[in-house]
Amino acid sequence: METKIHSEDLPRFRVQNVAPMAYYIPDFITEEEESYLLAKVYAAPKPKWTRLSNRRLQNWGGLPHPKGMVVEKLPEWLQMCADRIHSLGVFQDKRPNHVLVNEYQQGQGIMPHEDGPLFYPTITTVNLGSHTLLDFYKPLPGGEGDAGSTEQANVAAAASCDERYTMSFLLERRSLLILQEDLYHHFLHGIAERSTDAITDRVRNLTSCGAAVGDTLTRDTRVSLTIRHVPKTLKVQLRLGRR
Numbered sequence: 001m002e003t004k005i006h007s008e009d010l011p012r013f014r015v016q017n018v019a020p021m022a023y024y025i026p027d028f029i030t031e032e033e034e035s036y037l038l039a040k041v042y043a044a045p046k047p048k049w050t051r052l053s054n055r056r057l058q059n060w061g062g063l064p065h066p067k068g069m070v071v072e073k074l075p076e077w078l079q080m081c082a083d084r085i086h087s088l089g090v091f092q093d094k095r096p097n098h099v100l101v102n103e104y105q106q107g108q109g110i111m112p113h114e115d116g117p118l119f120y121p122t123i124t125t126v127n128l129g130s131h132t133l134l135d136f137y138k139p140l141p142g143g144e145g146d147a148g149s150t151e152q153a154n155v156a157a158a159a160s161c162d163e164r165y166t167m168s169f170l171l172e173r174r175s176l177l178i179l180q181e182d183l184y185h186h187f188l189h190g191i192a193e194r195s196t197d198a199i200t201d202r203v204r205n206l207t208s209c210g211a212a213v214g215d216t217l218t219r220d221t222r223v224s225l226t227i228r229h230v231p232k233t234l235k236v237q238l239r240l241g242r243r
């Protein structure tokens, strides 16, 4: 992958008139790169997939843990994406070291949640295969910081979703989304379990998209690469053949 966008170009991709801070970069990758990345995702051995009730995922780079993540080297195809995002400067001097691959069939989604304290507070997402709508919700009353950390909180979150729904971003295939600051720390994000998305004026990044208010978009299978930095890591020394 060639780096085409540099950190000094980033301000022009900032999503206007929303809480800080979101950047949306359409066509961050080419069609060939998208096919290549999808082929790599689907070439992963079957046990690499974890199946959840409403999506399946692959975890790369190690398992984030409060005591520290035992770092595993990213495969070369993900390292390439990580390097390209690193060159945008959104992690400052830190290198992205963790990638979550999520696959959503048509009609699947993810409950409103926060990504929490295990990550450096920047989410970068490469979108493959289909668009989706990423929805933002005001936090649960008194729940800031721990909302979404348990199943129960998630159920409670879902129950009062409608009132707390704030806005959405249209994530087109091949785009990159970057979330920081209040959109990381304060708001919850989620993807509704729908097969089609009605584009309304609550979708706040339409000036950068090939869709307009009034459109209805049909989802296909979407694969997202959520690329983040886990600050707390453990280096496990393997002492093979030594005592």
Ligand SMILES: O=C(O)CCC(=O)C(=O)O
Residues within 6 Å of the ligand: 100, 102, 110, 115, 125, 134, 189, 224, 226
């Ligand atoms: O698929 C996405 O874009 C959202 C994934 C997400 O929010 C997460 O894994 O924390």
Ligand SMILES: [Fe+2]
Residues within 6 Å of the ligand: 113, 114, 115, 189
């Ligand atoms: Fe998330």
